[in-house]
Structures are given as C-alpha cells and as structure tokens.
Amino acid sequence: MTDEKRAHARRLAAASIAAGEPTAWFETLYAAAEAGEAVVPWADLEPNPMLVAWAQESGHPHGGTALVVGCGLGDDAEYLAGLGYRTVAFDVAPTAVAGARRRFPDSPVRYETADLLAPPADWLGAFDLVFECYTVQVLQGAARAAAIASCGALVAPGGTLLVFARAREDAGDPGAMPWPLTRADMEAFAAGDLAAVHLEALDVGEPPVRRWSGTFRRAVVESAV
Numbered sequence: 001m002t003d004e005k006r007a008h009a010r011r012l013a014a015a016s017i018a019a020g021e022p023t024a025w026f027e028t029l030y031a032a033a034e035a036g037e038a039v040v041p042w043a044d045l046e047p048n049p050m051l052v053a054w055a056q057e058s059g060h061p062h063g064g065t066a067l068v069v070g071c072g073l074g075d076d077a078e079y080l081a082g083l084g085y086r087t088v089a090f091d092v093a094p095t096a097v098a099g100a101r102r103r104f105p106d107s108p109v110r111y112e113t114a115d116l117l118a119p120p121a122d123w124l125g126a127f128d129l130v131f132e133c134y135t136v137q138v139l140q141g142a143a144r145a146a147a148i149a150s151c152g153a154l155v156a157p158g159g160t161l162l163v164f165a166r167a168r169e170d171a172g173d174p175g176a177m178p179w180p181l182t183r184a185d186m187e188a189f190a191a192g193d194l195a196a197v198h199l200e201a202l203d204v205g206e207p208p209v210r211r212w213s214g215t216f217r218r219a220v221v222e223s224a225v
C-alpha cells in the first residue's frame with residue numbers, strides 16, 4: 001500500500017471516525033473504486049504470500065470449515081477453498097462482497113455481508129479455521145477491542161485462529177491508518193480457552209514491513225460422560 005494510494009482512504013477513515021461510524025468508510029471506498037474514482041489500497045488481487053507460506057509450512061492436510069474475516073475482494077478465501085476448506089468469507093462492505101462474487105462466479109466460497117463487531121449468532125464457535133488479515137489494524141479503540149474478541153469467539157473447539165497484522169513497538173506512535181498492532185493487541189486474541197501457540201514479528205516484503213504472525217488454538221472441551 002503506497003502512501004499516495006492510502007491518502008484518500010485515510011481521509012475517508014478520519015471523516016468516518018469523526019462521525020462516530022468507524023466502519024462506514026469501507027463501503028464508501030469500495031463504491032468509489034468501483035466507480036473509478038478511487039483505489040482500494042490493499043487490493044492486491046492475489047493470495048497473501050504469508051498465507052501461502054503458512055499453508056506450505058504447516059505440512060498437514062487442510063480441511064474442515066474456514067471463515068475469512070474482512071475478505072475484501074476474495075483472494076485469500078479462494079486460496080483457502082482451493083486447499084480444501086469449506087469456506088465462508090465476509091466483509092462489512094456490500095460492494096466488496098459483490099465484487100468477490102463477480103470475480104469468482106463459480107466459487108465454492110460463500111460470500112456474505114456481515115459485521116465482525118456483530119457477527120451472526122450461528123457463526124459463534126463454528127469454524128475450524130478463522131483467518132483474520134489486516135482488518136483489526138484498520139480499527140481503533142473500542143472497535144479494535146471488540147473485533148479482537150469477536151475473532152476468537154468464531155473459532156470452534158479444537159479450531160485455529162490465524163492472524164496477520166502490521167506490527168509496532170508498544171511505545172511507538174500508532175501513526176496514520178493502518179494502525180499497526182502492539183504485542184498487547186496480539187496477546188489479547190488469546191482469551192478464555194483460546195491459547196497462543198505461535199506469535200512472532202517478522203520483516204516481510206521489499207521494502208520490509210514489520211508484521212505479526214499469530215496462531216491461536218481453542219481447547220477441546222472433554223465431555224464428562
């Protein structure tokens with residue numbers, strides 16, 4: 001995401017937050033992009049290389065159910081479906097969801113418009129893999145805390161939450177959108193019976209950008225009978 005591409009998105013974010021609607025600007029941006037009046041700065045139109053590396057390194061068969069948070073135009077969801085996951089992918093911006101469906105008309109992925117801050121009740125505890133990439137970093141304050149808690153709540157017993165995000169030092173200036181996550185932000189994903197099994201900050205890409213990779217697993221509750 002170059003600074004030039006981000007400038008318009010940052011102005012929309014600032015206006016939306018000032019109006020007390022921290023997620024309203026995403027639809028505004030996707031709709032403007034569809035009209036040819038803006039660029040969606042994070043839309044690379046290919047699967048995230050960190051996700052591809054995770055899939056290749058994990059060395060086990062992939063399957064079960066997956067939920068892709070803030071799916072944008074769908075490339076990561078398509079990648080997970082291609083690995084064998086029965087995949088649901090959602091975004092708060094209806095224009096993004098429509099764009100994903102249009103790009104992948106024969107996709108097995110179920111694309112939905114939904115809000116991470118108020119997910120459908122039947123998604124709670126329902127997914128073997130929840131993939132969150134770069135959504136929490138475009139939310140701040142109470143919305144960020146609620147988004148972090150919601151990601152964990154979507155994971156099934158025995159399931160995995162995989163999180164990628166920009167990283168910053170705890171004392172660092174959050175700067176302008178996207179607002180990188182601190183270690184404390186990442187550790188907050190591990191709540192209740194969801195435990196961190198891997199958490200590291202690494203330099204990714206060229207020029208290198210500091211990013212978190214976090215894996216969290218929900219304990220399987222043993223039945224007493």
Ligand SMILES: C[S@@+](CC[C@H](N)C(=O)[O-])C[C@H]1O[C@@H](n2cnc3c(N)ncnc32)[C@H](O)[C@@H]1O
Pocket residue numbers: 023026027042043044048069070071072073090091092093096114115116117133134135138
């Ligand atoms: C920075 S983009 C990242 C998109 C994609 N995950 C990627 O890695 O390219 C954040 C995405 O999250 C979506 N989003 C933001 N807040 C959301 C919310 N509360 N619920 C669902 N999606 C949300 C935005 O519309 C946007 O598509």
